[in-house]
Amino acid sequence: MSRGERRLLLRSRVALVTALVVALGIIVVSVFAWFGADLTMRRQIDASLQASSPVKELTTPGPGGVLPDPEELCGREQEGQSYQKFIVGVQLVRPDGTTCCPKGVDKVRIWHNGRDDMALPRFRDGVTVSRVGVRVLAEPLGGGYTVLTSRSMSDVRDTLRQLGTVLGVVAVLGVVVAAASGLLLTRLALRPVERLTKTVEHIAETEDLTAPVDVRGRDEIGRLGRAFSRMTTALAESRKRQQDLVADAAHELRTPLTSMRTNVDLLVRSEKTGRPIPDDQRRAxxxxxxDQATELGDLVGELVVLARDERETEHVPVPMDAVVNRAVERARARAQGHVFEVRSEHWTTVGDQGELERAVLNLLDNAVKFSPPSSTVRVRSAEGEITVADAGPGIAVGERAMVFQRFWRSPSARSLPGSGLGLAIVAQTAAAHGGAVEFVEPLDGVGATVRLRLPVERPGL
Known part of the structure; x- marks a missing residue:
């Protein structure tokens, strides 16, 4: 994906969404403002129409208690009468539906469909004969007469038109500013993502898992960067472990393979040259x-165990007393002449039963290998730990931490059979189960004592 496509998919899209949201907000506010202004001005006009209506004076008795004649509103009144001040927008509707108005007043068009036509609504929109929009107040006088007081809506419509223009300009400017601001803020906000993307692309192209990841901030992007950094660190460590395992395995496999090749070459040369090898040498x-094939098979099996991913380990309750007893029975069958003194209590941990049994068996095999014939191997299993003690020469304090490394063997043990992976498997199994393994000082000062610690599962907790 190109850089332009990334911008279209992320930056421009966020800016577009921001602009649309702002535009929608401005439109909603503008519509409410426009209709609010229209309603407010209509109410003001209605109030002014009500204040300037002549109905009150036409229904107030004059001198002698005589009510004014409504027809005088249309210009037949005597000159100087006070009704002249209402001629700007006043119109009289007679009972027969005909209308009249003072001279110079633009008559309002009405649609008369019956005697109740002027009853509701009191305020209405209308139009004059000269097609001028007006606001009309209709008020009954009695006797079938109705007074229409009107006022032009031109100034209101002009104001609303200007307001609409202003709101439209503000909406356009607001959308443009919102889009530009959204694009700018999106670029600033996504700059850490761009740096992280470049790092990911670099790692994908070069496969360099040690490339530094620029992580800043404590927001979601910072969390993503730190998580990615932890992931690459874990992958780099996993790759290094695999490389080290392959290198060590190649080194260790070279010796038995070379020895096997030498022996096979001797047998093949004997067959080709017709010079038979003496029977005792041939049997040897x-x-x-x-023996070399067996050693090679054991080495391959142990390498497979070391190469297993910790995520393949089961996590089920495991009774460790049963595990210890089975491992002792297997070790006793392979170590004729040795005595196993076992004291095992019942306790439970969570893990893989097969791997735990293999780890305990490796400890027992290691004790048998370094113990004198017919000696005693003491096994103690109590809550949270398993201890195996032998009667061998022991191990130096400076070598106790190195014996759990792959293929490491002390100088005194290099002549003995084995691959040097047994204790490494024990250490890996212990770590995968949340425990640890270590050599400790023997209680009676004789031999070597190794302790395997594992977490205890307590039911109900």
Whole structure:
């Protein structure tokens, strides 16, 4: 995806959405403002029509208690009468539907469909004969007469037209400003995302998991950057472990493969040259090949165990007393002549039963390998820990931390069979189950004692 496409999908889209939201808000506010202004001005005109209506004077008795004649409103009154001040927008509707108005007043068009036609509404919009929009107040006088007081709406419509123009300009400017501001703010807000994207692209192109990730802030983008940094760190460590495992495995596999090749070459050369190998030497070569094949198979199996992902480990309740007893039975079958002194209490942890049994068996095999024949291997299993003690030569304090590394073997043990992976598997299993393994000082000062610690599952907690 190109940089322009990314902008279209993210920056421009956010700016467009921002502009649309602002435009919608401005339109809603403008519509309400326009209709509010229209309603307010109409109410003001209605109030002025009501204040200037001649109905009150036409219904007030004059001297002698005689009511004024409504027809005088149309210009037949004597000169000097006070009705002349109402001639600006006054019109009289007679009972027969005909109308009259003072001289010079633009007559309002009405539609008379019956005697109740002028009853409702009191205020209405109308138009004069000269097609001028007016606001009309209709008030009954009695005797079938109705007075129409009107006022031109030209000034109101001009004001509303100007207001609409102003609101339209403000809306356009608001949308433009909102879009520009949204685009600018989006660019500023997404700048960390752009940096993170460049880092991700660099890692994807170069496969350099050690590339630094520029992480700033504590917002969602900062959290994303830190999470990505942790992910690349974990991947880099996983890759390094795999590379180290492959390198160590290649080194360790080279020795048995070379020995096997040498023995096979001797057998093949003997067959090709027709010079038979003495029977005792031939039997020794075949026995050596068998031992080397077994050693190679064990090494491959242990490498497979070390290469397993921790996420493949099961997490189920495991009774450790049963695990210890099964591991002791398997070790006893493979270590003829050794005595296993076992004290096991019932306790439970959460994990993979097969891996835990393999770890305990590796501890027992290691104890048997370094113990004198017919010696005693003591096994103690109490809540949260398993201890295996042998009667061998022990291990130096400076070497206790290194024995759990892959393929590491002390100088005194290099002549003994084994791949140097047994204790490394124990350490990996312990770490995968939230525990640890270590060599501790033996209680009686003889041999070596290793302790495997594991978390205890307590029901109900």
């Amino acid at each position: 070569l075949l026995a050596s090949l068998q």
